[in-house]
Amino acid sequence: MKNKYVKIYEEIATKIQEGDYPVNSLLPSENDLVELYSTSRETIRKALKLLSEHGFIQKVQGKGSIVLDVQKLNFPISGLVSFKELAKKMGNRARTTVEEFSEIKPDTFLKEQLQATDDDRIWKVIRIREIAKEKIILDKDFLLIKYVPDLTKSICEDSIYEHIEQELGLTISFAKKEITIEEPTEEDRRFLNLDGFVNIVVVKNFVYLDDASLFQYTESRHRPDKFRFVDFARRKLT
Numbered sequence: 001m002k003n004k005y006v007k008i009y010e011e012i013a014t015k016i017q018e019g020d021y022p023v024n025s026l027l028p029s030e031n032d033l034v035e036l037y038s039t040s041r042e043t044i045r046k047a048l049k050l051l052s053e054h055g056f057i058q059k060v061q062g063k064g065s066i067v068l069d070v071q072k073l074n075f076p077i078s079g080l081v082s083f084k085e086l087a088k089k090m091g092n093r094a095r096t097t098v099e100e101f102s103e104i105k106p107d108t109f110l111k112e113q114l115q116a117t118d119d120d121r122i123w124k125v126i127r128i129r130e131i132a133k134e135k136i137i138l139d140k141d142f143l144l145i146k147y148v149p150d151l152t153k154s155i156c157e158d159s160i161y162e163h164i165e166q167e168l169g170l171t172i173s174f175a176k177k178e179i180t181i182e183e184p185t186e187e188d189r190r191f192l193n194l195d196g197f198v199n200i201v202v203v204k205n206f207v208y209l210d211d212a213s214l215f216q217y218t219e220s221r222h223r224p225d226k227f228r229f230v231d232f233a234r235r236k237l238t
Helices: 004-017 030-037 041-053 083-089 108-114 153-158 160-167 186-191
Strands: 057-060 064-067 073-076 094-104 122-131 134-144 172-182 200-209 214-222 227-230
Touching: 004 030, 004 041, 030 041, 041 057, 041 064, 083 094, 094 153, 108 134, 108 214, 134 186, 153 160, 160 172
Parallel strands: 073 227
Antiparallel strands: 057 064, 094 122, 122 134, 134 214, 172 200, 200 214
C-alpha cells in the first residue's frame, strides 16, 4: 500500500502534466494543500520534496512552489551538443547574444585550465542564451587562438562548433565535464533572469580535438528550472 505522501505526489504530478497547474504558476500553499488533502504538513512537505526531485516544481524563496515545464531541455552529460543544435530541436525558440568578444592574454587561471603558455593568445567569448524570451544560460568560452585563428563575433552568434567542424575541418572529439551547484554571482544576476533563484547549475567543459589537443575551456551557467542533465550508464561486472 502506498504512503499518503506518494499518492499526493502522483495526483499533483498528474495535474501538472495535464495542465491543471500551468507552467510558471504557483502551487497552492502548504496550508492550502494540508486542508485540501486533509493531512499533516509533514506529509505535504514530503510530497513537495518528491515533486521537486522529479523536476515538477522549483521552490523559490518568498514565492512558493513554481510549476516547471515538464518538457525540460535534455542536456546529455556525456555528449557534446551545441546550443544551435538544441535550438533546432526546440523549433528555434532560442536566441544568442554576444556580450563580449575579445582577444586576451592568459592569466594564471586560464593557463591552468587550457594548459596555455605566456605566448598563447585566447579568444574570450561571453554569450547569453535566451529561450522563450528568458535569459537562462550564461556561456563563458575561452578558446586557444592557435587552434581557432579566425573567429568572429558573427560566428559566435551563430555556432562556434559548426565553424570549427565545417569551415576549419577540425574534429571535436571529447570533453571532460564538471557539474556543480553554486550561488549566483553578480555577473550571473546582471546577465540572467534570476529573480527568486538562489542557485545555478555550472557546467565546466574542457574540450579536445581528435588529436587530444585541448582547445576550449567553457563555463556554462544555467538557471536550474529549464534543464535536465541526463546520461546513460551501464554497470560493468568484474
